[in-house]
Amino acid sequence: MKSILFLLLIVGSFTATGQVNEKVQTKVLAQAQQLEGKVIEWRRHIHQYPELSNREFKTGAYVEKHLRALGLEVQTGIAHTGVVGLLKTGKPGPVIALRADMDALPVTERNNLPFASKETTTFNGQETGVMHACGHDSHVAILMGVAEILVKNKTSLRGTIKFIFQPAEEGPPAGEKGGAPLMVEEGVLENPKVDVIFGLHIQGIRKLGQIAFKPNGMMASSDxxxxxxxxxxxxxxxxxxxxxxxxxxxxIINGLQTIISRQTQLTKEPAVISVGMINAGIRQNIIPETAEMSGTIRTFDPAMQKEIHEKIKRTATLIAESAGAKAEVEIINKTPVTFNDAVVTEKVASSLVKAVGEQNVVRISPDTGAEDFAFFQQKVPGFFFFVGACPPEVDPAKAPSHHTPDFMMDERGMLPGLKAMLMVTLDYMHQP
Incomplete structure (x- = not known):
């Protein structure tokens, strides 16, 4: 109920603002409907020819060809294989960045789709298939569609739009740099300087057509x-x-869990510490000299993240000392919190309602997954949201997970994503 009231209040508050003309919005939504078939066709092509992180050469070329055909200014080779298209309207307004990730995963596809991937590669010394097992193919196709429709409506737009097609969201290969951090390092948010950035993620485990979001910490930091x-x-x-x-x-493992259960204010935000590996010993009757454990930390608040890191070091060190041993702790910050700027979220939440209807927009609890879109949000305000694509005949709770050979998404979920990204962009650029 609170979620519905929250959205209604926002919708009401926008009636008096300088948003884009309703006729233009209606026209754009109709164009999205008409473009759906082409967006699906693009997605199927990308799905059939997936590429791993920092190796998205064919995908990048496919995107580049499309953007150039639209008449956009295009940059290539950013963060190895990234592509950026620039739409200048010639009118004063914000610089809005829209991002889609392009990379696939070292997963062997297991379904009967006519466009299923047959690609193979060697990853970490093992032969494996390559598959878009996380929906990045749909993200690319959606943003290609957004670009095409916005170009058609250029005379109704304000400001500048950057279409960012990002490599290596899943992480670059060992020994390489890549992904959002490298794009930021190479200046993708500059020239012109980006004011706000938007992104989405298809979810095969969420009800078809449902759009979900959360202000502030939406997805976890991953350390x-x-x-x-x-x-x-x-x-x-x-x-x-x-x-x-x-x-x-x-x-120490037991002590780490008390950091969460007894030392962390979980009423503020959730947190997780998981030990995923432990290695020690070589023979049954020898007590070894060393043991090593590794794991992940998930948090949603930067201050809590810092506190938990400190407590892990203190807990491990002092437990070891109490037994006459020594503990050395190393923590690597992998991905920051996907943090939806509260002001930006308030401005665009009603745009989601326009795109898919109030009944299909939900405000969710934090998601313990991680997303390197967060690196962009560290530099500029941003908003990230989920789009449901679970087939109606499948229980979302039983749908194949992302990153698995059986991952499946209903392509009808791409149209709501296309509409949502268009509405968010149009409404934001016309804010007073």
């Missing part, structure tokens, strides 16, 4: 940690002659 425990090696029959790093590690 990796490694804790190396050094004890004293001994015979398994006489553990008192050594310091057992395996027992110490077990105590």
């Amino acid at each position: 990796w940690f490694t804790i190396k425990v050094t004890g004293k090696q001994a015979h398994g029959a006489a553990p008192w002659l050594g310091v057992d790093p395996i027992v110490v590690s077990a105590q």
Whole structure:
């Protein structure tokens, strides 16, 4: 109920503002409907020929050809394979960036789609298939459609629009830089300087056509940690002659969970610490000298993130010292919080309602997944949202997860995403 009232209040507050003419909005939404078939065709082509992070050469060329045909200024080779199109309206207004990620995953597709991927590669020394198992193919197709429609309506627009087609959202190969951080480093948010950025993500596990968002921390920061425990090696029959790093590690793992359950204000935002790997020992009757564990930390608030990092170091170090061992803690910040600027969110939430109807827009709880769109949001205000694409005959709770061979999305979910991105863009550029 609160969610509906929140949206209604926002819709009401926009009636007196300088938004784009309703006739233009109606026209644009109709054009999106007409373009749906072409957007699906683009998605199927990209799906059939997926490419891994920092290797999106064919995908980038496909996008470049489309943007040049639209008459846009085009830059290529940003962050290795990234493509940026620039639409200048010639009228004063904000610089709005719209982003789509292009990379696929080292996953072997397992379905009977006529356009299923047959691509293979070697990844981390193993032969594997390549698949768009996270919906990035649909993101590219949607943004291609947004570009085409906005170009058609250039005379009704204000400001400048940057169409950012980003490589390596899933992370660059070992030893390489890439993704949103490298695009930012190479100046994608400059010349002209971006005022706001919008992005979306298809979800095959969300009701078809439903659009979901959350102000502030929407998706988690993703940090990796490694804790190396050094004890004293001994015979398994006489553990008192050594310091057992395996027992110490077990105590540390339990201690890490109390950071979440007893030391973190979970009524503010959720948080997760998970140990995903632990390695120690070489033989059953030898207490080893060292043990090592690695895991992930998920948080939604930068201050909480910093506090949890400090508590992990303190907990591991002091537990080890209490047993006569030593703990070395390394924490790597991988992806920051996907943080939806509250002011921007308030401005565009009603745009989502225009696109798909009030009944299809929901305000959600935080999502513990991570998204490197967050690196753009660290530099400029941004808004990120989900678009549901679970087939109606499938229970979303039982739908194949993203990043799996059976991942499936209903292509009818792309039209709501196309409409939403168009409405968000049009409304924002015409804000007073």
